[in-house]
Amino acid sequence: MKIALDAMGGDFAPEAAVAGAVLAAEQLAGKATIVLIGQEDAVRPFLQQHGAAAASLEFVPASQVIDMGEHPAKAFQQKQDSSIAVGYKMLLAGEVEAFCSAGNTGAMLVGAVFTVKNVPGVMRPAIANFLPKLHGGFGILMDVGANAECKPEMLEQFGELGSLYAQYVLGIAQPKVGLLNIGEEEGKGTPVIHAAHQLLKVNPHIQFVGNIEGRDLFNDKTDVVVCDGFTGNIVLKMAESIYDIMDEKSLHEPFFDMFNYETVGGSPILGINDNAIIGHGRSTPRAISNMLMQGYNMADSGIVDQIKATFKS
Amino acid sequence: MKIALDAMGGDFAPEAAVAGAVLAAEQLAGKATIVLIGQEDAVRPFLQQHGAAAASLEFVPASQVIDMGEHPAKAFQQKQDSSIAVGYKMLLAGEVEAFCSAGNTGAMLVGAVFTVKNVPGVMRPAIANFLPKLHGGFGILMDVGANAECKPEMLEQFGELGSLYAQYVLGIAQPKVGLLNIGEEEGKGTPVIHAAHQLLKVNPHIQFVGNIEGRDLFNDKTDVVVCDGFTGNIVLKMAESIYDIMDEKSLHEPFFDMFNYETVGGSPILGINDNAIIGHGRSTPRAISNMLMQGYNMADSGIVDQIKATFKS
Numbered sequence: 001m002k003i004a005l006d007a008m009g010g011d012f013a014p015e016a017a018v019a020g021a022v023l024a025a026e027q028l029a030g031k032a033t034i035v036l037i038g039q040e041d042a043v044r045p046f047l048q049q050h051g052a053a054a055a056s057l058e059f060v061p062a063s064q065v066i067d068m069g070e071h072p073a074k075a076f077q078q079k080q081d082s083s084i085a086v087g088y089k090m091l092l093a094g095e096v097e098a099f100c101s102a103g104n105t106g107a108m109l110v111g112a113v114f115t116v117k118n119v120p121g122v123m124r125p126a127i128a129n130f131l132p133k134l135h136g137g138f139g140i141l142m143d144v145g146a147n148a149e150c151k152p153e154m155l156e157q158f159g160e161l162g163s164l165y166a167q168y169v170l171g172i173a174q175p176k177v178g179l180l181n182i183g184e185e186e187g188k189g190t191p192v193i194h195a196a197h198q199l200l201k202v203n204p205h206i207q208f209v210g211n212i213e214g215r216d217l218f219n220d221k222t223d224v225v226v227c228d229g230f231t232g233n234i235v236l237k238m239a240e241s242i243y244d245i246m247d248e249k250s251l252h253e254p255f256f257d258m259f260n261y262e263t264v265g266g267s268p269i270l271g272i273n274d275n276a277i278i279g280h281g282r283s284t285p286r287a288i289s290n291m292l293m294q295g296y297n298m299a300d301s302g303i304v305d306q307i308k309a310t311f312k313s
Numbered sequence: 314m315k316i317a318l319d320a321m322g323g324d325f326a327p328e329a330a331v332a333g334a335v336l337a338a339e340q341l342a343g344k345a346t347i348v349l350i351g352q353e354d355a356v357r358p359f360l361q362q363h364g365a366a367a368a369s370l371e372f373v374p375a376s377q378v379i380d381m382g383e384h385p386a387k388a389f390q391q392k393q394d395s396s397i398a399v400g401y402k403m404l405l406a407g408e409v410e411a412f413c414s415a416g417n418t419g420a421m422l423v424g425a426v427f428t429v430k431n432v433p434g435v436m437r438p439a440i441a442n443f444l445p446k447l448h449g450g451f452g453i454l455m456d457v458g459a460n461a462e463c464k465p466e467m468l469e470q471f472g473e474l475g476s477l478y479a480q481y482v483l484g485i486a487q488p489k490v491g492l493l494n495i496g497e498e499e500g501k502g503t504p505v506i507h508a509a510h511q512l513l514k515v516n517p518h519i520q521f522v523g524n525i526e527g528r529d530l531f532n533d534k535t536d537v538v539v540c541d542g543f544t545g546n547i548v549l550k551m552a553e554s555i556y557d558i559m560d561e562k563s564l565h566e567p568f569f570d571m572f573n574y575e576t577v578g579g580s581p582i583l584g585i586n587d588n589a590i591i592g593h594g595r596s597t598p599r600a601i602s603n604m605l606m607q608g609y610n611m612a613d614s615g616i617v618d619q620i621k622a623t624f625k626s
Binding site: 134145148149180182188189190191193213214215216217218219229230231233234235236237238239240241242244245246249251253255256 | 458461462493495501502503504506526527528529530531542543544546548550551553555557558562564566568
């Protein structure tokens with residue numbers, strides 16, 4: 001199996017990307033090969049620094065780079081030889097089984113929709129992230145930013161997508177799905193949330209446990225938390241800032257250390273016909289390596305086939 | 314000056330309410346008198362327990378109680394001799410200058426709108442809460458739950474109301490107002506957020522600093538964070554749960570200890586013609602006492618007159 005990495009993506013690319021790829025390659029030896037995509041002149045020196053450790057990595061040249069600040073759709077369409085565009089072309093062609101990038105989030109989303117495309121039946125793909133759980137492991141929070149405003153049917157689908165990921169990638173037998181709201185009672189929240197609640201309640205593919213509140217994100221009430229991309233993004237960035245503040249104050253504790261984005265390394269785009277993962281802009285080698293491991297786990301689990309089968313019916 | 318307290322409000326009422334009133338009465342000696350409102354049979358034994366320390370407290374009987382689970386509007390209208398209804402009647406009559414309750418949040422909101430009413434020009438009152446700041450003190454977050462869905466003009470008004478509170482009650486000379494969003498760029502977020510951004514940008518009464526993200530809640534970018542009641546409620550309850558988890562793990566640190574709801578004790582309703590504060594359901598005596606101190610500070614600051622003057626123009 002081959003897992004592709006955008007060597008040019010992230011604030012510390014290509015150095016951190018190459019170092020992360022080397023770390024992941026060691027862990028995946030005999031199971032998967034990492035394919036680095038990027039500008040040859042920029043990437044080669046770092047590959048040489050790692051010497052024999054980088055020997056198992058493959059390299060595919062891409063002459064262009066989409067910068068962090070560029071307009072996603074415009075940049076993706078104009079830079080067809082960018083590392084992100086080349087990565088998606090390889091994914092579409094089946095040359096790699098997952099594509100990871102810590103680069104321009106919007107361009108990664110646009111690339112997903114333009115090349116590998118939505119799974120038929122999925123209205124809008126969403127970005128998932130991970131919630132540390134007090135009693136160990138992670139739950140799923142989605143959407144965390146792809147769709148600021150959502151129709152009730154989209155929220156219902158996020159519940160299904162998250163539940164499939166929890167089941168097939170995280171190995172949770174019967175994932176509990178909750179709807180993030182401002183009260184536990186059915187009548188709470190906005191009209192969109194009321195309607196989503198009714199749809200989730202009767203959806204036969206998931207185990208819906210009802211509304212949960214902001215205080216329930218880390219407890220055992222749910223494995224999957226459904227919300228629009230606006231709310232999810234605020235929750236995610238607030239959680240990241242809590243970790244950063246604790247880290248700055250040298251407060252370390254196993255549960256709160258799971259808030260460190262490096263632990264999971266990236267956010268999968270769910271609802272597309274292939275495995276794509278978006279990493280944090282400031283990804284370190286450890287974060288990049290964990291993102292690649294997640295890419296391997298997604299590809300190995302066959303999650304996309306499960307999503308296709310569910311939305312076919 | 315007199316500050317009224319609903320002696321029947323909160324999970325540990327009336328015991329915690331009486332104990333909190335005694336604490337506040339000591340701090341406010343010579344400046345304000347605390348008026349307890351509640352069922353005489355229930356409250357008197359606790360007053361007697363405190364002996365001389367409770368001597369300065371006034372007592373006003375109210376034969377009914379609105380329970381935590383009751384329907385707010387129905388309960389408020391049917392129980393006109395409830396402690397919440399009696400409190401608002403005294404507030405309207407000018408017999409007290411602030412009214413505090415850790416009871417039914419919805420009934421407190423309904424009571425505010427039905428009795429003392431909105432300040433003319435204010436579309437919808439909102440509930441404010443407090444964000445601990447890394448460099449000391451608190452900022453304001455609003456709305457945290459009165460209005461799940463907001464029009465752009467309501468969000469603009471929350472910015473004005475929060476700014477006035479920050480200036481006149483917290484003593485921040487030129488409060489910085491930010492709009493909670495999923496990116497700093499103007500084009501980010503939902504159509505409602507875009508429109509609110511444009512309104513806030515040209516509002517002459519505030520110093521608008523633009524969009525802020527979930528990671529900026531605790532830093533110095535703003536003194537006032539504007540959001541709808543859905544987002545604000547999730548942020549508030551998530552922050553409270555972070556404190557609870559840290560407390561359970563015996564992790565204590567001055568900044569994170571400010572996340573303890575007891576520190577500020579209550580959430581003011583802003584945009585009404587008087588001073589009303591809602592406390593946490595599980596309020597302890599310390600929380601009740603701090604809520605009463607906040608009520609005193611609000612009344613003492615003349616914040617309501619400032620709000621009336623601003624919205625008159």
